[in-house]
Structures are given as C-alpha cells and as structure tokens.
Amino acid sequence: MTAPPDDCLARNDWICGDYLGSRRQILLDAVAEHVQLTVVSVLLGLVIALPLALLARRRRWARGPVLGLTTVLYTIPSLAMFSLLLPLYGLSAALVVAGLALYSLTLLVRNILAGLDGVPAEAKEAARGMGYGPLRQLLAVELPLALPAAMAGLRIATVSAVALTTVGAIVGHGGLGNLIYAGMNSFFKAQVLTASVLCVLIAVAFDLLLLGAERLLTPWRRAGARRRPPRARPADRAEGRLPVATGRRP
Amino acid sequence: MNTLTEVGTWLTTAANWSGENGVWHRLVEHLLLTVVCLVLSALIALPVALMLGHLGRGGALAVNLANAGRAVPTFAVLVLLLLTPLGRYGELPTVIALVLFAVPPLLTNAYVGMRTVDQDVVRAARGMGMTGPQLVWRVEVPLALPLVLTGVRIAAVQLVATATLAALVGGGGLGRIITAGFNLASTPQVMAGAVLVAVFALLVEAAFVAGQRLAPARARGGPR
Numbered sequence: 001m002t003a004p005p006d007d008c009l010a011r012n013d014w015i016c017g018d019y020l021g022s023r024r025q026i027l028l029d030a031v032a033e034h035v036q037l038t039v040v041s042v043l044l045g046l047v048i049a050l051p052l053a054l055l056a057r058r059r060r061w062a063r064g065p066v067l068g069l070t071t072v073l074y075t076i077p078s079l080a081m082f083s084l085l086l087p088l089y090g091l092s093a094a095l096v097v098a099g100l101a102l103y104s105l106t107l108l109v110r111n112i113l114a115g116l117d118g119v120p121a122e123a124k125e126a127a128r129g130m131g132y133g134p135l136r137q138l139l140a141v142e143l144p145l146a147l148p149a150a151m152a153g154l155r156i157a158t159v160s161a162v163a164l165t166t167v168g169a170i171v172g173h174g175g176l177g178n179l180i181y182a183g184m185n186s187f188f189k190a191q192v193l194t195a196s197v198l199c200v201l202i203a204v205a206f207d208l209l210l211l212g213a214e215r216l217l218t219p220w221r222r223a224g225a226r227r228r229p230p231r232a233r234p235a236d237r238a239e240g241r242l243p244v245a246t247g248r249r250p
Numbered sequence: 251m252n253t254l255t256e257v258g259t260w261l262t263t264a265a266n267w268s269g270e271n272g273v274w275h276r277l278v279e280h281l282l283l284t285v286v287c288l289v290l291s292a293l294i295a296l297p298v299a300l301m302l303g304h305l306g307r308g309g310a311l312a313v314n315l316a317n318a319g320r321a322v323p324t325f326a327v328l329v330l331l332l333l334t335p336l337g338r339y340g341e342l343p344t345v346i347a348l349v350l351f352a353v354p355p356l357l358t359n360a361y362v363g364m365r366t367v368d369q370d371v372v373r374a375a376r377g378m379g380m381t382g383p384q385l386v387w388r389v390e391v392p393l394a395l396p397l398v399l400t401g402v403r404i405a406a407v408q409l410v411a412t413a414t415l416a417a418l419v420g421g422g423g424l425g426r427i428i429t430a431g432f433n434l435a436s437t438p439q440v441m442a443g444a445v446l447v448a449v450f451a452l453l454v455e456a457a458f459v460a461g462q463r464l465a466p467a468r469a470r471g472g473p474r
Binding site for chain 2: 071072075076077078079080081083084086087156159160162163164165166167169170177180181183184187189192193195196199200203204207
C-alpha cells in the first residue's frame with residue numbers, strides 16, 4: 001500500500017497551485033460558461049429595457065406600471081426567481097439566462113429612464129429649433145445625453161449578473177457556481193476559493209471594461225470635467241456624485 | 251396550467267404547513283434570521299455611518315463599499331464561511347454572511363443622508379452654539395432620517411433574499427422548501443416554495459413602504 005501523496009490537494013488547503021494546474025480545463029470551461037451566461041442575459045435585458053424605458057418616457061400612463069413591475073421583479077429573491085421559471089424552461093441554461101435578464105432589465109429600465117429624464121430641456125428645445133424630428137432628436141441628442149446614467153446602470157447590472165450567475169448552480173448551469181456547489185458538497189476548499197476569486201475577478205474585469213467603454217463613448221464629459229469648478233454644486237452632489245445605492249440581489 | 255393546480259394543491263395541503271419541515275416553522279426561521287441580522291447589522295453600520303457622515307470623512311469608503319460588495323457572490327461567501335472552522339457552529343456562518351451583506355446599504359444610505367443635510371442648516375446650528383452631539387441628534391439625524399430608513403428597507407429586503415440562499419448551504423428558512431423540492435425533483439414544491447419566498451419578500455418591502463408613508467412627515471420623502 002502506497003502512502004497518500006502529501007500535496008496541497010491531499011491536505012485540502014485553501015490555496016493550491018496543483019489544483020490550478022490539474023483542473024485548468026475545468027476552470028476555463030466554467031469561466032467561459034459564466035461569461036457567456038452573463039453577457040447573453042445582460043444583452044437580452046438591454047434589448048428589452050430600452051423600448052420599455054422609451055415607452056415609459058413617451059407615454060405617461062406606461063410609466064407607473066413599468067416602474068412598479070420592475071420594483072416587484074427586483075424584490076423577488078434569485079432562488080425564487082429561478083424556481084418560478086422552472087416549469088417554463090426546465091433545468092436549462094435558458095432558465096438562468098431568463099432569470100438574470102429579468103434582474104438586468106429592472107436595473108437598466110430605471111437607469112435609462114433616469115438618464116432620459118435628466119436631459120436638459122434646453123438641449124431638447126435647441127434640437128427642435130434646429131429642425132430635428134422626434135427620431136433624430138432621440139438618437140442624436142437624448143440618448144447620448146442619457147448615456148452616462150444608462151452606462152452606470154449597465155455596470156451595476158453586469159456586475160450583479162456575474163455574482164448572481166453562481167445561483168444557477170441549483171439547476172446545474174451556474175458557471176463557476178457549479179464548481180462552488182460541487183466543492184461545498186465534497187468540502188474541497190481550493191475549488192471553492194478559486195472559483196469565488198475568479199467570480200470577483202470576472203466582475204471587476206467587466207466593470208473596468210464598461211468604464212473604459214463609457215469614457216470612449218462620452219468624450220465630452222472628460223473635456224467638461226477639466227473646466228468644471230472644483231466645488232460641485234449641492235444639487236450635483238445629491239443627484240449625480242453620490243449615487244444612492246440600491247440593494248443587490250443575492 | 252397543470253403545474254399551477256399542483257402548486258395550489260401543495261399549498262393547500264395541511265401536512266405541508268406543519269412539522270419541522272413545514273411552512274410555518276420555515277417561515278418563523280426566516281423571519282427570525284432576518285430580524286436578528288437586521289438588528290445586528292444596524293448596530294454595526296449606523297453608528298459608523300452617522301459618525302463618518304458627521305465628520306465628513308471616509309466618504310469614498312462608505313459609497314464604494316456597496317458597489318464593491320455587489321461583485322462578491324453571496325453564494326460563494328456562504329459556502330466559504332461554511333468550510334471555515336466557523337461552519338461547525340450551526341447558523342453562525344449564515345448570520346455572518348447575512349450581516350456582511352446588509353451592512354453596505356445601511357452604511358451608504360445613512361452616510362449619504364448625513365452628507366446631504368443642507369449645510370446652511372448645519373452652519374446655523376453651529377452658530378446657535380450647538381455642540382457636536384447636539385448637532386448630530388437634533389439636526390443631522392432627523393434630517394437624514396428618510397435616507398437612513400431607506401437603507402434599512404433595502405437591507406431588510408436583501409436579508410430576506412440572502413436568507414433564502416442560506417438554504418443552499420443547509421441553513422433554515424423558506425429557501426429550504428425550494429431546495430428540498432429540487433432534491434425531490436418535485437416541481438410543484440419548488441414552485442410553492444418560490445411563491446412563498448416571493449410573497450414574503452414583497453410583503454416585507456410593502457410593510458416598509460407603508461411604514462415610511464405612515465411615519466411623521468419629516469421621516470418621509472427625500473431622494474430614494
């Protein structure tokens with residue numbers, strides 16, 4: 001009988017280089033699934049959120065129901081949300097995508113709407129005075145000016161979606177969450193820690209990526225920032241500078 | 251449609267409501283967990299937030315904590331705590347995880363509430379000769395109250411959701427009905443548990459919204 005190997009896997013250490021080496025393919029696959037689930041669901045949420053926000057903006061009667069529905073959706077805990085979708089999608093990746101898309105969409109609708117509400121009336125009047133039609137005004141004036149708020153929403157939605165994807169492990173499609181779930185059942189510390197850290201890294205990477213995209217898309221904000229007086233007005237601070245945090249949805 | 255009637259049958263079967271795995275017991279567990287953790291996290295977060303807000307320091311920390319916390323998966327933290335030596339103490343890892351995630355919204359909202367108090371009012375209070383503590387308790391806290399309460403509401407709803415997830419790592423609460431349903435491959439039970447959790451979360455949210463509406467005028471309003 002051979003003695004058990006005395007490596008970090010056998011000792012069940014939290015940090016284990018052998019784990020990274022021997023399970024590389026499993027980790028890469030899980031990361032790929034995780035990123036895929038996140039991106040697809042956030043994009044789906046965005047595609048649904050934009051028309052909803054525009055509808056709520058154009059039609060006064062739609063505003064209450066749209067905002068109410070998003071609040072209700074956002075209040076439902078993730079485990080319950082995935083469970084409620086079970087009869088529709090079964091134990092599939094589509095279920096996770098649908099659930100995550102619903103959460104993304106609530107955050108996005110609210111932020112796009114806030115951005116559109118924040119477009120100064122003077123900018124819209126100027127556009128109208130220059131002979132812009134409603135569509136051109138929307139595309140060339142209102143949407144670009146709403147972009148910072150919308151991007152803030154997109155960042156929150158994406159980071160939340162990365163974290164929430166792990167709960168998809170309950171139906172077997174949680175990306176890195178699957179590894180955490182399996183690691184919990186076998187008390188495999190290195191696997192749980194590695195997968196958790198990778199989750200956070202993915203979230204941070206997405207956040208930085210979107211931050212960079214926002215900077216590229218809104219060059220006028222950087223130009224304005226330099227000329228802005230050093231002390232922000234109180235109104236600025238209340239609305240833009242110190243965002244009131246909404247809850248995260250575990 | 252068939253699933254819906256099965257869910258209805260599950261929910262109206264008396265046997266599913268009684269006993270240790272019954273709805274009532276799980277509901278009490280869930281409520282207890284939420285209330286205990288809400289009190290604990292408020293005791294931790296509010297004094298810090300009120301002090302930092304009064305002094306005007308640590309703003310970046312208070313505001314960014316909520317954003318940073320978003321990137322950390324609740325499920326991962328629950329499992330990590332379970333695998334530490336703390337995991338041997340029953341519900342302790344769950345309580346720690348719940349408190350960890352309830353602190354940021356409380357801290358951020360209370361801090362922002364304190365900082366957005368009209369500085370003219372603060373200067374007037376100082377001019378009247380108010381001391382630091384008088385300023386905090388008679389001027390800043392009353393004016394910051396709407397946002398502080400908003401933070402409490404967000405934290406409470408979030409605690410309900412986090413407590414649901416605790417079932418995945420063997421904790422109590424209504425989430426156990428869902429996880430047990432998955433283990434039994436019983437879609438009606440999963441759905442029934444999900445309906446109960448969703449209704450519970452919505453009721454907690456509604457209770458806080460109603461509470462804020464009914465509160466004295468000065469505790470209402472403000473940015474949400």
